Amino acid sequence: MQALRIWMIILGLLSVPEFIQAQIPFQSRADFAADDPCGYDSTRAVIALQNLGHGWGYNYDSLLVDLQRWAQSPYVQVDSVGASVQNRALWLLTITDTDPFTEPAYRIWIHARTHPNEVQGWWVTNEIINILLSETPLGRTLRRHFIFHIMPMYNPDGVELGRPRENANGVDIESNWHSADPEPEVRVLRRLFETYMASPLPIRIALNMHASYRCRRFFVYHDAKGTSAAFAEDQKKFIGDIRSYWPEGIQNWDYFVSWKNGTPRVYPESWFWINYREAVMALTYEDMNCYSAGEYDRTAHAMVSGIIDYLNINPPTGITEQPAASAPDRFSLQAFYPNPVASAGAARIRYYLAEPAKVTIELYNALGRRLQSLEHLSDQAGLQFAEIRLPPLSSGVYWLVLRSRYGTLSRRFVVLRRTAGLY
Numbered sequence: 572m573q574a575l576r577i578w579m580i581i582l583g584l585l586s587v588p589e590f591i592q593a594q595i596p597f598q599s600r601a602d603f604a605a606d607d608p609c610g611y612d613s614t615r616a617v618i619a620l621q622n623l624g625h626g627w628g629y630n631y632d633s634l635l636v637d638l639q640r641w642a643q644s645p646y647v648q649v650d651s652v653g654a655s656v657q658n659r660a661l662w663l664l665t666i667t668d669t670d671p672f673t674e675p676a677y678r679i680w681i682h683a684r685t686h687p688n689e690v691q692g693w694w695v696t697n698e699i700i701n702i703l704l705s706e707t708p709l710g711r712t713l714r715r716h717f718i719f720h721i722m723p724m725y726n727p728d729g730v731e732l733g734r735p736r737e738n739a740n741g742v743d744i745e746s747n748w749h750s751a752d753p754e755p756e757v758r759v760l761r762r763l764f765e766t767y768m769a770s771p772l773p774i775r776i777a778l779n780m781h782a783s784y785r786c787r788r789f790f791v792y793h794d795a796k797g798t799s800a801a802f803a804e805d806q807k808k809f810i811g812d813i814r815s816y817w818p819e820g821i822q823n824w825d826y827f828v829s830w831k832n833g834t835p836r837v838y839p840e841s842w843f844w845i846n847y848r849e850a851v852m853a854l855t856y857e858d859m860n861c862y863s864a865g866e867y868d869r870t871a872h873a874m875v876s877g878i879i880d881y882l883n884i885n886p887p888t889g890i891t892e893q894p895a896a897s898a899p900d901r902f903s904l905q906a907f908y909p910n911p912v913a914s915a916g917a918a919r920i921r922y923y924l925a926e927p928a929k930v931t932i933e934l935y936n937a938l939g940r941r942l943q944s945l946e947h948l949s950d951q952a953g954l955q956f957a958e959i960r961l962p963p964l965s966s967g968v969y970w971l972v973l974r975s976r977y978g979t980l981s982r983r984f985v986v987l988r989r990t991a992g993l994y
């Protein structure tokens with residue numbers, strides 16, 4: 572027994588320390604599968620686990636300690652939303668501080684630790700949480716206009732068992748989304764996505780946080796051959812808006828192009844694309860899984876600042892959110908439904924006029940361009956109902972604008988062109 576222990580110590584000394592591994596030029600490591608953005612390397616994953624400690628330096632207990640701390644913030648709600656194979660709770664943070672009289676503009680989803688060894692994707696997420704909870708102009712802007720849902724540890728069993736990529740059943744839950752009988756973790760996430768997508772405020776951006784042995788920071792871009800020309804352009808804008816805050820730190824959109832041979836069905840991004848098309852910007856982000864990783868705060872700052880720019884969170888030019896100061900009791904838009912609405916479908920609105928007045932209605936796209944003016948509505952006083960037939964529209968965000976002499980009312984809504992679901 573003693574001899575075995577001595578041999579283990581000697582073997583431990585012979586294993587290659589990480590600082591030597593880091594000297595290996597990454598370009599020479601051609602053994603990464605071409606279609607795997609994480610560039611998995613089992614040797615490096617094991618060495619990193621030895622160096623960083625249990626859970627690659629952030630394990631389930633680390634998360635439980637942080638959850639207690641975050642829960643003390645008035646902006647955070649902590650929920651257990653399901654369980655892993657080994658019955659560990661999957662925890663979800665919801666962070667927002669929207670005015671109860673103003674609708675939040677966008678819902679954002681972020682999850683990390685699908686692949687437990689890619690802990691750097693979590694460290695970036697952690698810095699996003701820090702910004703969201705901070706008493707800074709950026710933190711306040713984000714809380715006022717967004718609902719953020721953040722799942723810090725999607726694969727807690729893998730973290731605890733020291734499995735670099737798999738859950739307790741030995742399954743890679745990143746690519747389990749097309750299974751007829753998906754893993755428990757995948758079922759939890761899919762149910763949440765379905766719930767939010769059916770809500771009046773569907774998910775607009777979904778980020779899947781990883782870290783790559785390619786030792787670069789980049790987004791996994793989906794080629795137009797697997798998505799659409801419009802979505803390809805939209806991704807370039809999204810990645811470009813984030814990258815504009817740190818061009819030397821984050822790679823351009825063309826660093827890793829995937830889906831060149833069609834649409835894969837196995838990933839969470841596949842699920843979003845197949846079901847909701849351009850309505851959701853669902854992308855994987857890869858931080859650096861290597862010795863030179865770091866500057867997670869700078870990455871997080873670029874990400875949230877780019878998201879604000881990309882979504883143009885203020886109403887488009889020429890549209891005011893509220894009518895003139897004295898008017899709410901004379902002219903108000905009380906309901907718009909359904910939201911999301913189907914392309915070429917009908918939306919119903921309920922509005923109130925204190926006195927007879929002419930009301931016109933206009934349709935704008937997210938960039939503030941007027942698409943259509945519709946017939947003027949009833950001029951009568953009182954509570955009014957109207958059905959609006961929408962023209963065929965591509966998936967995305969639109970604004971309905973009602974004008975009368977009492978002011979201008981606007982309502983943001985989402986159009987979804989649904990395709991046949993996978994499940």
Ligand SMILES: [Zn+2]
Binds near residue numbers: 689
């Ligand atoms: Zn990964």
